[in-house]
Amino acid sequence: MKIPACRLADLPRGEACRLDSDPPIAVFHTEDGEVYAIDDTCTHQDASLSDGWLEGCEVECPLHASKFDLRTGGVDSPPAKRPVRTHQVLVEDGMVYVLPSPTPCAAVHRAEGRA
Amino acid sequence: MKTVAVVGASLAGLSAARSLREQGYDGRLVLIGGEPHRPYDRPPLSKEFLAGEIDEDALALEAEGEDLAAVWELGVRAVGLDTGSWAEHHVRLADGRSVRAHGIVIATGAAARTLPASERLDGVHVLRTLDDARALRADLARGGRLVVVGGGFIGAEVASTARRLGLDVTVVEAAPTPLAGPLGTQMGSLVSRLHADHGVRLLCGTGVRALAGTGRVEAVVLDDGRRLGADTVVVGVGARPGTDWLAGSGLDLDDGVRCDAAGRTNIPGIVAVGDCAAWYEPAVGAHRRVEHWTGARERPAAAVAALLSGGRGVPEPPRPPYFWSDQYGSRIQFAGYAAEADSVTVEEGAAADRSFLAVYRSAGRPVAVLGLNQTRLFTRWRRRLATAEARTAG
Ligand SMILES: Cc1cc2nc3c(=O)[nH]c(=O)nc-3n(C[C@H](O)[C@H](O)[C@H](O)COP(=O)(O)OP(=O)(O)OC[C@H]3O[C@@H](n4cnc5c(N)ncnc54)[C@H](O)[C@@H]3O)c2cc1C
């Protein structure tokens, strides 16, 4: 599945947008011009990482400041302990597409009947 | 430095220990903690943990399998500090032992203030530690009437949680407006309307004269003579820095361990971090004790850099203080220094909707920002404040 996110031109560097997929995905355009996608919901509590503070290749959760590496999804600072999923990004003809990774996380959602 | 002792094994102490290892310190590391528990997170103690939504395991601050190659001395308090020459200090422990260290990180946090004679009554609580939270949680499960003394953040969060659990809740605040200290009068009163929205009584402008009861608390007697029947009482009247054990050490103590803008104390080889420390804040030109999670998490990196460089390093100025609070399902976020402001305006949203962003200014320059359910916008403003401050400090 290839989800169109937005036009690259509409996502300035340093900004993020949120896809209302299930689970929601955050797409970041870094100051260096890279585009990354990770799960939008912080693994600590209910915060949207696309509302967070982007610095280099890291986003800081807008609530309690856990930091996630956009390249790996790894978390390097409490209170969050679990990583977020990363997703592949494609830029074609000025459009940003996200290829959501089929991971256990989605499976758990289905098993719980939330998907 | 052959040995570094970190005194206080909570958020600030753990963050300091991590920073020591991250910054290449490979000597002996001793962590001394007065509580028997591994480092745990306090904010949920008034929120999800108190509500029974998460258990103790979820409070752990250490990552699974994390190993700092440290000697942990848990469940034993430091009772004294003998400062020697630059190279050697001794931390005296309650069990008679003493830890010799060349570098010391003071991270003993703060302890809840109590009301006189409140200890002798059952059903009267403070909330600072895991053990406090366990005891309060058990009492809230009995239901009934809860009186919260103090309308600050902890008091308000306890009121909110207890209300959700179905208790009848009254908050008593001595000042005319709750939260006036951290938020200013205008915004303090706006945010405090959340209490009434959720059926919690807020009584302002009257102190507490006494707690009445035999064995178990029965009522709270106010200064104006009113008597509020109570099954449980929570005293949330602030915290005092955990610095008693430092008396006579030669450290400069004045509402916390006085430090420069990088956490260095007046004695070489000793830094202080977290709720017990009053760092010099260049942005306000004074010392401030910042009692928030994020400061205890972030600032130890700078203090450790200063410690390891023998005082020569010049760390980056810390970001402006930031805290959050969760009350009645609303998300309150604040950054900066409200006391500096001469005006405050709602820039986005509306107070009536319980969703707004307010900016505090001093002579037209933004010095603080408050968000109520405005996470995204708040992050932007917080960032603007941080960069503006870095410019003026640098
Ligand atoms: C109930 C509650 C809710 C909170 N909610 C929020 C929130 O929503 N947002 C926010 O920003 N902040 C919140 N805070 C504040 C935040 O938790 C503190 O700022 C933070 O815990 C400070 O960390 P610290 O390590 O400096 O001190 P502490 O966490 O107080 O830890 C100090 C440690 O040192 C130990 N100690 C003390 N004296 C000695 C001694 N002599 N020898 C050995 N050990 C000693 C203590 O036992 C303690 O474990 C909350 C605090 C509480 C209590």
Ligand code: FES
């Ligand atoms: S919700 Fe993200 S760190 Fe708490």
